[in-house]
Amino acid sequence: MTVQDLWLLSPEIAMTGVAIAIVFADFFISNKRTLAYLAVGLLALPLLFSLNIWFGVVGDTTATSGLFGSIVADRFALFFHFLLLGITATVIIGSVQYIERLKEFEGEFIALVLLSVTGMLLLVSARELISIYVALELTALPAAALAAFRRDNLSVEAGLKFIILSAVASAVLLYGIVFIYGYTGTTNLAAILVRLNDLPVDSSVPFGSYGVLFAVVMIVAGFAFKMAVVPWQMWVPDVYQGSPTPVAAFLSTASKASAFAVVIRIMYTSFGSVDLQQDWSALFAVLAAASMVFGNLLALSQTNLKRLLGYSTIAHAGYMLVGVAAVAANTSSGSAIAGPQGTMYYLAGYAFTNLAVFFAIIAISNRTGSNEISSLNGLGKRSPLLGVLLTVGVISLLGIPPTVGFMSKAVVFSAAVNSGLLWLAVIGVVNSVVSAFYYLRIVRAIYFEEPKDDSRITADVPVLFATSVAVVGVALFGAVPWLILRLAEKSLELLLA
Amino acid sequence: MNDAFTASGIVSAAFWLTSLLTIAAAIMVVTLHDIFKAAVFLALSFVGVAVIFFLLNAEFVGVVQILVYVGAVSILIAFSIMMISDVSHGSQPNRGRYVAVTVSALVLAAIAVVAYNTNWTLNSSLEDPNAIAGLTGQFLEEEYASGDGRIVDLYAGDTTTAPSEWALQRAQTGVLADSTPTIGGLLVREFVLPFETIGLVIVASLIGGLALMRGRRNEPEARGGG
Numbered sequence: 001m002t003v004q005d006l007w008l009l010s011p012e013i014a015m016t017g018v019a020i021a022i023v024f025a026d027f028f029i030s031n032k033r034t035l036a037y038l039a040v041g042l043l044a045l046p047l048l049f050s051l052n053i054w055f056g057v058v059g060d061t062t063a064t065s066g067l068f069g070s071i072v073a074d075r076f077a078l079f080f081h082f083l084l085l086g087i088t089a090t091v092i093i094g095s096v097q098y099i100e101r102l103k104e105f106e107g108e109f110i111a112l113v114l115l116s117v118t119g120m121l122l123l124v125s126a127r128e129l130i131s132i133y134v135a136l137e138l139t140a141l142p143a144a145a146l147a148a149f150r151r152d153n154l155s156v157e158a159g160l161k162f163i164i165l166s167a168v169a170s171a172v173l174l175y176g177i178v179f180i181y182g183y184t185g186t187t188n189l190a191a192i193l194v195r196l197n198d199l200p201v202d203s204s205v206p207f208g209s210y211g212v213l214f215a216v217v218m219i220v221a222g223f224a225f226k227m228a229v230v231p232w233q234m235w236v237p238d239v240y241q242g243s244p245t246p247v248a249a250f251l252s253t254a255s256k257a258s259a260f261a262v263v264i265r266i267m268y269t270s271f272g273s274v275d276l277q278q279d280w281s282a283l284f285a286v287l288a289a290a291s292m293v294f295g296n297l298l299a300l301s302q303t304n305l306k307r308l309l310g311y312s313t314i315a316h317a318g319y320m321l322v323g324v325a326a327v328a329a330n331t332s333s334g335s336a337i338a339g340p341q342g343t344m345y346y347l348a349g350y351a352f353t354n355l356a357v358f359f360a361i362i363a364i365s366n367r368t369g370s371n372e373i374s375s376l377n378g379l380g381k382r383s384p385l386l387g388v389l390l391t392v393g394v395i396s397l398l399g400i401p402p403t404v405g406f407m408s409k410a411v412v413f414s415a416a417v418n419s420g421l422l423w424l425a426v427i428g429v430v431n432s433v434v435s436a437f438y439y440l441r442i443v444r445a446i447y448f449e450e451p452k453d454d455s456r457i458t459a460d461v462p463v464l465f466a467t468s469v470a471v472v473g474v475a476l477f478g479a480v481p482w483l484i485l486r487l488a489e490k491s492l493e494l495l496l497a
Numbered sequence: 498m499n500d501a502f503t504a505s506g507i508v509s510a511a512f513w514l515t516s517l518l519t520i521a522a523a524i525m526v527v528t529l530h531d532i533f534k535a536a537v538f539l540a541l542s543f544v545g546v547a548v549i550f551f552l553l554n555a556e557f558v559g560v561v562q563i564l565v566y567v568g569a570v571s572i573l574i575a576f577s578i579m580m581i582s583d584v585s586h587g588s589q590p591n592r593g594r595y596v597a598v599t600v601s602a603l604v605l606a607a608i609a610v611v612a613y614n615t616n617w618t619l620n621s622s623l624e625d626p627n628a629i630a631g632l633t634g635q636f637l638e639e640e641y642a643s644g645d646g647r648i649v650d651l652y653a654g655d656t657t658t659a660p661s662e663w664a665l666q667r668a669q670t671g672v673l674a675d676s677t678p679t680i681g682g683l684l685v686r687e688f689v690l691p692f693e694t695i696g697l698v699i700v701a702s703l704i705g706g707l708a709l710m711r712g713r714r715n716e717p718e719a720r721g722g723g
Contacts, residue, residue, distance in 0.1 A: 145705025
């Protein structure tokens with residue numbers, strides 16, 4: 001291990017340090033609000049280290065790969081570092097009230113969030129399958145504890161479902177890794193590509209060999225759990241409904257973003273040759289269509305807001321997969337990297353949108369004590385500000401211009417059309433229309449239903465702040481999409497080279 | 498010459514016997530209603546897996562399998578069962594078992610078809626020394642070709658001195674004779690990142706476990722809004 005390796009790992013090391021520091025600071029700081037703000041402040045450390053690698057201030061700027069090739073701090077990884085750190089800061093600020101109400105183990109709650117994020121930072125930087133697997137476990141284990149944190153029946157059920165299904169998904173993923181290792185003799189993503197080019201190809205089988213076909217299917221199925229797409233979507237509504245709402249917000253944004261990042265990296269690094277890209281493009285196209293249809297159809301009949309958002313997140317994962325399916329090799333017009341670029345933009349936009357919706361719901365349910373859609377009745381009168389914030393979030397989920405939700409759908413669908421997946425884009429547009437039925441039900445409840453109790457709802461300052469930041473993001477990145485699109489383009493140059 | 502009397506004949510006979518025993522024990526684990534008996538059969542199937550590791554010349558993994566799984570995990574399961582009353586009644590029959598059997602059979606069939614139809618590259622058919630080093634689990638810098646085309650690491654990472662005695666021996670036999678030093682080297686070199694990350698996973702599980710076991714007092718109201 002050299003000093004350069006330490007520089008490349010510095011964001012992850014700093015994040016670990018912050019998590020441990022919060023556990024200790026919990027002993028000395030009795031005001032837990034201060035503790036939460038301290039954690040947010042300390043997030044500046046991993047952020048500074050990531051910025052340092054991006055701009056190459058200290059350390060060797062040419063070598064991005066270290067630790068015998070098991071880690072790579074390229075711009076693709078750093079893009080997701082920035083996104084994940086932003087989500088974490090917002091989630092912790094928005095959870096301040098929840099943390100205060102815990103009365104004990106507040107530091108542990110924050111530390112578990114931070115440890116899970118450490119795993120995600122590693123996950124997006126790892127370029128070796130065993131490191132990826134271990135990092136995935138590090139993201140999942142604290143998340144399961146967080147899902148069960150409230151410890152009532154629903155919450156414990158959420159935690160148990162999460163940990164058992166995540167273990168099964170890990171086993172499936174490991175099976176894929178074992179087949180890849182057995183076939184190519186290496187777990188390093190870049191070396192897998194080299195070996196696959198050397199080995200004989202049977203052109204009658206997708207991926208050139210049954211072993212690779214099976215391995216890719218298993219690896220994608222394993223990550224499908226974290227991405228919350230079909231066939232591993234059944235945990236999502238139960239876990240979102242049962243877990244504390246800040247945890248659901250965290251899972252639906254950070255966890256999803258890191259899983260998409262690692263899938264894009266594995267696919268373009270190890271299976272990046274032109275023939276293979278066409279093979280897995282078909283696989284992702286099918287998964288995308290299934291997720292969109294499944295998520296939207298089941299969301300239609302939901303009355304619980306968190307369950308509804310659970311199904312909606314499955315549908316959105318489907319839209320994001322459209323971008324993954326629009327591979328560079330098939331793109332005939334426009335930018336070759338439009339597909340993955342669109343997915344990255346979608347992930348960032350969805351993070352802002354979903355955080356806005358979840359935190360608005362936290363602010364409301366803190367007062368009403370309910371997560372039913374009917375609890376939003378007359379919100380426009382009871383709290384005009386929260387009503388507007390939640391409405392902006394919901395119309396961004398639905399995809400109405402000028403929000404980021406509309407722009408990101410436009411980018412991924414046009415990428416799909418340019419890469420010959422017109423049918424998938426059509427399914428996506430039809431699904432967006434279907435989703436209007438349930439999203440607009442929320443808006444109707446806010447403005448057109450009469451409240452049972454018309455006392456005013458006043459939100460706590462931190463959660464209102466978190467919601468407002470997210471809504472500003474929704475508006476800003478919807479109006480000026482190239483801010484993120486340029487960043488994503490820069491990040492993908494190295495990966496696709 | 499009768500194959501059964503040669504060394505490889507004995508090894509393959511031992512392999513089939515152990516495999517049958519392991520699979521039989523594993524089936525008992527999932528079908529028995531008494532979970533204590535199931536736990537004992539689980540330990541037996543762990544031993545079977547360890548024997549298979551030994552037969553594959555992976556003696557270190559075999560020893561770890563016995564130490565960790567048979568020694569620690571099985572005992573832990575046994576203790577957990579002792580804490581729970583009503584052991585003899587066992588678990589409820591699983592209503593989804595026919596679905597489970599069908600799914601398992603389909604997965605098994607898929608794996609069998611794939612494993613049979615895949616053209617697994619043999620070490621001897623490879624020309625790239627790095628690929629062979631990968632397949633034999635040896636990523637060290639210097640390789641040396643033995644007479645029969647197999648390539649085995651000789652220098653154990655130290656390129657300044659001559660090949661060691663055991664390395665030369667390995668080159669002549671062409672067998673991964675001594676995997677323990679290789680595994681030790683890999684754990685602190687190529688795979689140091691996952692190795693250290695596991696430490697963090699353990700920290701996370703400790704913190705999570707403590708937080709979930711906290712006392713029942715001072716609960717925040719279990720209201721809808723988390």
